[in-house]
Amino acid sequence: MKKEISKTFDSATEELEIYKSWEESGLFNPDNMQKYLEDAGFTVKESFTITLPPPNANGAPHLGHMCGYAFHDAVGRFMRMTGHPTLLLPGKDHAGIQTETVFTKKLLSDGKDKQEIGREEFYKQCYEFCMENMQNAREHEQRIGLSADFSRELFTLDPKLTEVIYSTFYKMFEDGMVYRDKRIVNQCPHCMTALADIDTEHEEMRGIFAYIIYPFVEESDRQKAKEKFGVEGITVATTRPETMLGDTAVAVNPKDERYKEFIGKKVLLPIANREIVVIAEEDTDIELGTGALKVTPAHSPVDFEIGKKHSLDIVNVINEHGKMDGDIPERFKGLGTVECSKALCKELDESGLLVKIENIKHEVAVCERCHTPVEPIISNQWYLNVESLAKKALKALEEGEISVVPSGQQKALEHFYANIQPWCISRQLWWGQRIPVWYSGGKKLYDWLLENKGKTVEDFEKEFGQKVEGSGKIYLGEHEPKSENGEVWEQETDVFDTWFSSGQWPFSTLGGLEGEDFKKYYPTQMMIHGRDILFWWSARMIMFGLYRTEKVPFSLVLLTGIILAPDGSKMSKSKGNGVEPKEIFDKYGADALRMWYYSDALPGSNSPLREEKIKGNRNFVTKIWNASRFILMNMEESELKAISSTGIPQTERVEKTRDHVKKVKNYLEKNQFNLGVEAIREFFWHQLCDVWIEEVKSEIKEKKEGDEERVEKLAELLHILKENLKIMHPFVPFVTEAVWRELVDLGLADGLLMSQQIG
RNA sequence: GGAUGAUUAGCUCAGCUGGUUAGAGCACUACAUUCACAUUGUAGGGGUCAUUGGUUCAAAUCCAAUAUCAUCCACCA
Numbered sequence A: 001m002k003k004e005i006s007k008t009f010d011s012a013t014e015e016l017e018i019y020k021s022w023e024e025s026g027l028f029n030p031d032n033m034q035k036y037l038e039d040a041g042f043t044v045k046e047s048f049t050i051t052l053p054p055p056n057a058n059g060a061p062h063l064g065h066m067c068g069y070a071f072h073d074a075v076g077r078f079m080r081m082t083g084h085p086t087l088l089l090p091g092k093d094h095a096g097i098q099t100e101t102v103f104t105k106k107l108l109s110d111g112k113d114k115q116e117i118g119r120e121e122f123y124k125q126c127y128e129f130c131m132e133n134m135q136n137a138r139e140h141e142q143r144i145g146l147s148a149d150f151s152r153e154l155f156t157l158d159p160k161l162t163e164v165i166y167s168t169f170y171k172m173f174e175d176g177m178v179y180r181d182k183r184i185v186n187q188c189p190h191c192m193t194a195l196a197d198i199d200t201e202h203e204e205m206r207g208i209f210a211y212i213i214y215p216f217v218e219e220s221d222r223q224k225a226k227e228k229f230g231v232e233g234i235t236v237a238t239t240r241p242e243t244m245l246g247d248t249a250v251a252v253n254p255k256d257e258r259y260k261e262f263i264g265k266k267v268l269l270p271i272a273n274r275e276i277v278v279i280a281e282e283d284t285d286i287e288l289g290t291g292a293l294k295v296t297p298a299h300s301p302v303d304f305e306i307g308k309k310h311s312l313d314i315v316n317v318i319n320e321h322g323k324m325d326g327d328i329p330e331r332f333k334g335l336g337t338v339e340c341s342k343a344l345c346k347e348l349d350e351s352g353l354l355v356k357i358e359n360i361k362h363e364v365a366v367c368e369r370c371h372t373p374v375e376p377i378i379s380n381q382w383y384l385n386v387e388s389l390a391k392k393a394l395k396a397l398e399e400g401e402i403s404v405v406p407s408g409q410q411k412a413l414e415h416f417y418a419n420i421q422p423w424c425i426s427r428q429l430w431w432g433q434r435i436p437v438w439y440s441g442g443k444k445l446y447d448w449l450l451e452n453k454g455k456t457v458e459d460f461e462k463e464f465g466q467k468v469e470g471s472g473k474i475y476l477g478e479h480e481p482k483s484e485n486g487e488v489w490e491q492e493t494d495v496f497d498t499w500f501s502s503g504q505w506p507f508s509t510l511g512g513l514e515g516e517d518f519k520k521y522y523p524t525q526m527m528i529h530g531r532d533i534l535f536w537w538s539a540r541m542i543m544f545g546l547y548r549t550e551k552v553p554f555s556l557v558l559l560t561g562i563i564l565a566p567d568g569s570k571m572s573k574s575k576g577n578g579v580e581p582k583e584i585f586d587k588y589g590a591d592a593l594r595m596w597y598y599s600d601a602l603p604g605s606n607s608p609l610r611e612e613k614i615k616g617n618r619n620f621v622t623k624i625w626n627a628s629r630f631i632l633m634n635m636e637e638s639e640l641k642a643i644s645s646t647g648i649p650q651t652e653r654v655e656k657t658r659d660h661v662k663k664v665k666n667y668l669e670k671n672q673f674n675l676g677v678e679a680i681r682e683f684f685w686h687q688l689c690d691v692w693i694e695e696v697k698s699e700i701k702e703k704k705e706g707d708e709e710r711v712e713k714l715a716e717l718l719h720i721l722k723e724n725l726k727i728m729h730p731f732v733p734f735v736t737e738a739v740w741r742e743l744v745d746l747g748l749a750d751g752l753l754m755s756q757q758i759g
Numbered sequence B: 001g002g003a004u005g006a007u008u009a010g011c012u013c014a015g016c017u018g019g020u021u022a023g024a025g026c027a028c029u030a031c032a033u034u035c036a037c038a039u040u041g042u043a044g045g046g047g048u049c050a051u052u053g054g055u056u057c058a059a060a061u062c063c064a065a066u067a068u069c070a071u072c073c074a075c076c077a
Helices: A011-025 A030-039 A063-080 A096-109 A114-143 A159-174 A219-229 A241-246 A301-309 A337-350 A387-398 A407-418 A443-451 A457-464 A498-502 A516-521 A531-549 A581-588 A590-600 A611-633 A637-645 A652-669 A673-700 A708-728 A733-745
Strands: A048-051 A086-089 A178-188 A193-195 A200-215 A233-238 A249-252 A266-269 A274-280 A292-295 A354-367 A375-384 A403-405 A437-440 A474-476 A489-491 A526-530 A556-560 A562-564 A606-608
Touching: A011 A114, A011 A581, A011 A590, A011 A733, A030 A086, A048 A063, A048 A526, A063 A086, A063 A114, A063 A526, A063 A556, A063 A562, A063 A581, A063 A590, A063 A652, A086 A516, A096 A114, A096 A498, A114 A581, A159 A178, A159 A474, A159 A498, A159 A531, A178 A301, A178 A354, A178 A443, A200 A241, A200 A337, A219 A233, A233 A241, A233 A249, A233 A266, A233 A292, A241 A337, A249 A301, A292 A301, A301 A375, A337 A354, A387 A407, A387 A531, A403 A407, A407 A531, A437 A443, A443 A457, A498 A531, A526 A531, A531 A556, A581 A590, A581 A611, A590 A611, A590 A673, A590 A733, A611 A673, A611 A708, A611 A733, A637 A708, A652 A673, A652 A708, A673 A708, A708 A733
Parallel strands: A048 A086, A249 A274, A403 A556, A526 A556, A562 A606
Antiparallel strands: A178 A193, A178 A375, A200 A233, A200 A266, A200 A354, A249 A292, A266 A274, A437 A474, A437 A489
């Protein structure tokens, strides 16, 4: 007796089971897939690889991640079904600063302090924390149907990867691209680390614009100023009065008639009581404020450049905690910048040097992660000169070795490369790959010698009145070098910027340049991710790829749309408008969610989550199940054998199906997923179901069981169904595989649908 | 300040290299249907394709300007 096929496709339970059967087949592993193709006598085409974007291991993946995987998986499945041993390589990202922040908070809520447990223990616990989260992330990936080879899964802090990352660093050092430099850098006082420019965002904030008088030193100048301006000094305007304590000049535009005669004259910096000079600087905006700019090289990127140009002194007055510090009056020490600003304004007002304070709105750079305003301060950091890499990357883009979809983003990327600045790659964190450098005699000595060209270790000892044990040289390596003549090695405490390691993802995950997988599966073919990380990630991967492998790491970057909350705003934890992927899976199933992504989350679009649309796709999934079930229901057990042994009938319907498959294949090859889903929906539903099945229904109505014509018609329908299942599989893998399984049960098909070949 | 993109039905968007009455999904209206369909089917309403010029036999599609929006980049004190 033929078994009853259940009336509905219960996605919530069936999907998990189906996924298991895929996994057990081992075909997610490209080596196995290749063998399968060979054994089955198919032509084996070139391998297809995507190193999947690793989600952060510090939390649950969101709908945006799922979206990316849906696209990856559709491509992967299609490639697998067209003869390519396919590797989708999954991983998880340690996400440096973000995870350190999250985990530190977690520790705090458990009543533990990061400093107390210490660096090693922190690292260990954080690692465990990530491992736990990884499991969760993996479950999500499998839930959406991601056909990735989890036997190759990697964590970005895996020692195997670290080895590759380090070797890149060594090579870059030898090539003179990586160096230590003392310059102005964005310091996040909350995360307590330096940040690259790209790791900051700009937010509009309310601020003040204070006009302060800097009196001239010479009596004659004071008189002239008094006549000209009504006050005995030059008035500067600033949004950050507190930085005046670190001023080392006042800049005016040489074309500015008002100040021309005062260039080279000295003014007395109020409160700090230091004499500073008025300099001519062409970049000074005559129109802005008073046209006179106070110059604080230590705490403003613009001023830093001016300072460099005019060899000005650098006076640090703010420390890495964002507190007032350094050579300033005692009463200001330890104050926050805003407090200090208030205190200063009060004193200036009392001494008649404060002209006015305007309230303004202005853009302030904030830390991308914690949104604390960053403090520009001077510090020693490791830098990577990416200019030559960017040039190569730009060339690769221009020559079409890599393309970005949508193309508008490609232009943005080109612009990024064309205007790239040295990249600060060191972070004052514990969570990440520790920079493999050792300083003989200490880090301070190395930096001092770098800063004071021509000076010696002896000079350092004299300057600081202390004896040092070491040469001031550095050693590159993971482990402490042997100590000779009692020299003391100090290990670098900083870690790499997380993008320095994830930028090498396409080859580090394949075992590095010597890896077996690297030889077989590199370069990869594609990269799919949200457009929000284009500059951070793909931009870096292209540069690293070209540098280490002399090949582009992938030839296509496909940017998915952004998934928004139902009301069109950005989903965010803080707003609480996020939707858990699990909710959608449980309610509508992965196939329905996938369909929605393909039709709505197109490159360059923003898609608010619309449940009713996912519901509509769920209906389509149900339709697939039911139509298939109906076709099978019409087959009597006694006919099965005859049906399966009937050859492919040459009918108009079969012909049209062939054209349809060709069309969808074409869409998939061009990554036009939206057109693909539209086509399969239209064809399966409104052609096969609404027309053909109805036709056949009446055609066989009068025929008796076992009638030759009846068998032929059913065989035709079966063939059409199978072709449809195959071409729909990349989009809706679960339901199609479930139907296929029913076919196998009836002896009408073999194996797994995922490994069938599309003709 | 710069760059890029968008502007097509109520909503989210397709519409490739210009060519018959401009499409889909969802929503909406009417009718039918429990015949496989936690429904489905049939029919239908709804758009001066942002505005204004231009190129062309022909433009939603190419060009220019304008407006609005979005995203990204940027050191304007």
